Amino acid sequence: MAPVGMRGLRKAYGNVEAVRDISLEIENREFVVLVGPSGCGKSTLLRMIAGLEDIDAGELTIAGKRVNEVHPADRGLAMVFQSYALYPHMSVAENLAFGLKMSGMGRDEIESKVQKAAGILQIGELLKRRPRELSGGQRQRVAIGRAIVREPEVFLFDEPLSNLDADLRAQMRVELARLHGELQSTMIYVTHDQVEAMTLAQRIVVLNGGRIEQQGAPLELYERPVNTFVAGFLGQPKMNLVQAIATTIDGQPALRLGADSGPMITIGGAAPAALRADQELVVGVRPDAVQLSATKTGHAIPAALELVERLGSDAIAHVRIEGVDPMITVETREPVPTERGTPVWLEIDAADLHVFRSDGERL
Amino acid sequence: MSWRRRRPMSTFLISALIFAFAGGPVLLALYGSVVPDRVLLSPERSVFSEGISLENYRYIFTGQLPASYEVEGAQRSMISEAARQVPRSLWNSARIAAAAMVLNIVLGAPAAYFFARYAFPGKRMSFMFIILSPLVPTAALVVPVYLIMQQLGLIGSVWGIILVHTAQALPFTVLILSVFFRRLPAELFEAAILDRCNAFQSFVRIALPLALPSIGATGLFAFMLSYSEYMFALVLSGEASSRPVSVVMAALARNTDVSWSLLNTGIFIAIIPTLILVVLVWRFVVEGLVSGSVKG
Numbered sequence: 122m123a124p125v126g127m128r129g130l131r132k133a134y135g136n137v138e139a140v141r142d143i144s145l146e147i148e149n150r151e152f153v154v155l156v157g158p159s160g161c162g163k164s165t166l167l168r169m170i171a172g173l174e175d176i177d178a179g180e181l182t183i184a185g186k187r188v189n190e191v192h193p194a195d196r197g198l199a200m201v202f203q204s205y206a207l208y209p210h211m212s213v214a215e216n217l218a219f220g221l222k223m224s225g226m227g228r229d230e231i232e233s234k235v236q237k238a239a240g241i242l243q244i245g246e247l248l249k250r251r252p253r254e255l256s257g258g259q260r261q262r263v264a265i266g267r268a269i270v271r272e273p274e275v276f277l278f279d280e281p282l283s284n285l286d287a288d289l290r291a292q293m294r295v296e297l298a299r300l301h302g303e304l305q306s307t308m309i310y311v312t313h314d315q316v317e318a319m320t321l322a323q324r325i326v327v328l329n330g331g332r333i334e335q336q337g338a339p340l341e342l343y344e345r346p347v348n349t350f351v352a353g354f355l356g357q358p359k360m361n362l363v364q365a366i367a368t369t370i371d372g373q374p375a376l377r378l379g380a381d382s383g384p385m386i387t388i389g390g391a392a393p394a395a396l397r398a399d400q401e402l403v404v405g406v407r408p409d410a411v412q413l414s415a416t417k418t419g420h421a422i423p424a425a426l427e428l429v430e431r432l433g434s435d436a437i438a439h440v441r442i443e444g445v446d447p448m449i450t451v452e453t454r455e456p457v458p459t460e461r462g463t464p465v466w467l468e469i470d471a472a473d474l475h476v477f478r479s480d481g482e483r484l
Numbered sequence: 485m486s487w488r489r490r491r492p493m494s495t496f497l498i499s500a501l502i503f504a505f506a507g508g509p510v511l512l513a514l515y516g517s518v519v520p521d522r523v524l525l526s527p528e529r530s531v532f533s534e535g536i537s538l539e540n541y542r543y544i545f546t547g548q549l550p551a552s553y554e555v556e557g558a559q560r561s562m563i564s565e566a567a568r569q570v571p572r573s574l575w576n577s578a579r580i581a582a583a584a585m586v587l588n589i590v591l592g593a594p595a596a597y598f599f600a601r602y603a604f605p606g607k608r609m610s611f612m613f614i615i616l617s618p619l620v621p622t623a624a625l626v627v628p629v630y631l632i633m634q635q636l637g638l639i640g641s642v643w644g645i646i647l648v649h650t651a652q653a654l655p656f657t658v659l660i661l662s663v664f665f666r667r668l669p670a671e672l673f674e675a676a677i678l679d680r681c682n683a684f685q686s687f688v689r690i691a692l693p694l695a696l697p698s699i700g701a702t703g704l705f706a707f708m709l710s711y712s713e714y715m716f717a718l719v720l721s722g723e724a725s726s727r728p729v730s731v732v733m734a735a736l737a738r739n740t741d742v743s744w745s746l747l748n749t750g751i752f753i754a755i756i757p758t759l760i761l762v763v764l765v766w767r768f769v770v771e772g773l774v775s776g777s778v779k780g
């Protein structure tokens with residue numbers, strides 16, 4: 122239950138700059154999820170907060186106090202590791218108690234705290250077992266339990282669910298959300314699972330190359346990505362991003378997709394104010410914002426079916442538009458023909474378009 | 485593993501073969517020690533007609549001559565005085581080997597941990613030096629080591645031998661344990677840091693308990709190495725009171741007249757401590773190595 126502040130944090134390993142100039146204010150009781158591609162510095166940043174990595178430059182505060190030089194155990198935080206890092210030679214109860222014991226807490230107090238944490242996580246029956254006698258999901262619970270017993274101000278999670286199968290992951294996601302509600306602690310959570318980020322976060326921070334690309338509420342990031350990186354990173358399947366040129370049709374602002382021969386889309390009133398004629402752009406549209414039909418309608422763009430992936434309730438169609446690269450992904454609930462080469466028509470509402478400059482920034 | 489169940493026959497055969505090689509000589513020594521020379525040497529007599537006797541053991545531990553030699557006085561040269569030194573030398577060897585084992589663990593485990601988990605200037609060089617040092621031939625070291633021990637006044641004492649045996653086994657201890665410590669996941673120690681462990685506590689409370697099987701194995705190895713070492717033991721031991729069993733056994737075997745039974749008795753007595761140690765420690769070591777993974 123403490124705010125965490127980062128001002129200009131930096132960390133380099135030799136000449137690899139893992140974290141460059143990160144400033145972020147995390148509020149009390151906030152659930153913040155750090156996402157980003159592999160190697161973007163998520164773990165490094167988390168470990169800097171934990172005190173497991175030295176901070177090269179910048180200031181880290183917890184509960185308003187500078188903690189750059191404070192010992193990890195005195196920062197009032199607990200960390201859940203990706204590999205769980207349970208002590209193999211100790212029973213579950215000993216694993217939970219170890220940190221408290223090292224802090225010199227009395228036996229009875231430790232006992233009651235361990236019982237309480239075990240109760241919260243429903244691992245009471247496992248207390249006598251060794252970690253190797255537990256399933257993956259149970260180990261995960263114990264790892265979280267080890268964090269809970271310390272009653273930290275801040276929880277740090279580094280991809281805690283990535284070793285679990287899909288079912289368990291979904292279950293633990295719900296559990297973590299419940300825990301956050303129950304414990305009212307600040308939580309900083311690293312993942313590269315989209316679903317975890319979207320469902321757990323009050324705020325998502327997208328990192329790339331050691332810098333923050335964008336931060337905000339999940340839906341805000343989803344609906345208004347500030348650049349093509351965030352646009353392409355969040356959302357499954359990925360947003361379609363294609364080259365385009367600004368132009369006009371009958372005096373109306375419009376976009377020509379792909380090469381000179383590519384199709385045109387009128388954008389009319391949805392055009393960003395900053396749009397200039399002949400400007401080179403990148404246009405994005407989410408797969409679920411594209412209407413696909415087997416019959417031609419008004420302004421529909423002609424395309425050809427390349428591949429359809431059926432997922433049960435919906436399907437993902439990959440279609441090719443003449444003169445546009447790469448293929449367009451369409452998510453649809455309508456029945457779709459599956460034969461390769463079948464002509465189809467795509468309808469896109471101009472309001473669903475994300476328009477970016479050629480350097481990737483949102484217009 | 486399923487192949488074990490499907491091929492009990494071949495598993496049995498291989499085990500029998502291994503047992504014959506490893507256990508055969510031990511059993512032969514045991515047999516040779518409980519029957520008199522005449523049974524060993526003449527094809528007409530057998531253990532069934534002569535029976536077994538523990539006279540040789542009695543002689544070694546009490547000095548009371550076997551009845552047959554009392555009568556046939558001419559053969560007295562077969563009874564070597566060296567055999568009487570076996571119990572004493574056994575005690576010496578046990579002390580020396582146990583001390584070398586303990587010193588190996590006490591010095592080797594922290595050193596290995598330090599090499600495995602910390603960076604410091606000269607780390608590669610010093611590790612190389614430690615690992616390559618066993619390649620220096622013993623013969624080249626005998627004289628310098630003797631001179632050093634003479635300076636230290638440790639000739640004729642078990643302490644000189646203990647120091648040398650410790651130094652001989654230490655490279656292996658450090659190598660094996662550092663490999664083990666390096667395989668422990670770093671996150672385990674990071675969790676320990678967050679649990680308020682300092683470097684020493686991480687070592688004692690996390691690394692050491694996990695390394696117990698490896699420590700058992702390396703300790704046993706150091707013990708065996710010391711127990712069977714001959715060259716330095718010979719040079720440094722001086723008079724009978726500090727001689728370890730390897731030196732005494734060599735003296736016994738060098739006596740060309742010595743009774744076969746007596747020699748076998750000495751051999752079997754010398755093997756006993758090793759057998760006990762193996763039974764006590766080995767189960768533990770193998771259990772540890774088989775379940776070995778530290779995942780969790």
Ligand SMILES: Nc1ncnc2c1ncn2[C@@H]1O[C@H](COP(=O)(O)OP(=O)(O)OP(=O)(O)O)[C@@H](O)[C@H]1O
Pocket residue numbers: 134137138139157158159160161162163164165166313
């Ligand atoms: N101990 C280290 N020594 C040298 N370079 C390191 C070290 N740890 C991380 N790096 C580098 O720092 C960068 C960021 O690493 P980090 O582990 O923070 O990435 P990440 O975002 O957590 O990636 P992932 O999603 O794969 O876990 C990477 O380029 C990595 O190679």
Ligand SMILES: [Mg+2]
Pocket residue numbers: 163164165
């Ligand atoms: Mg990581």
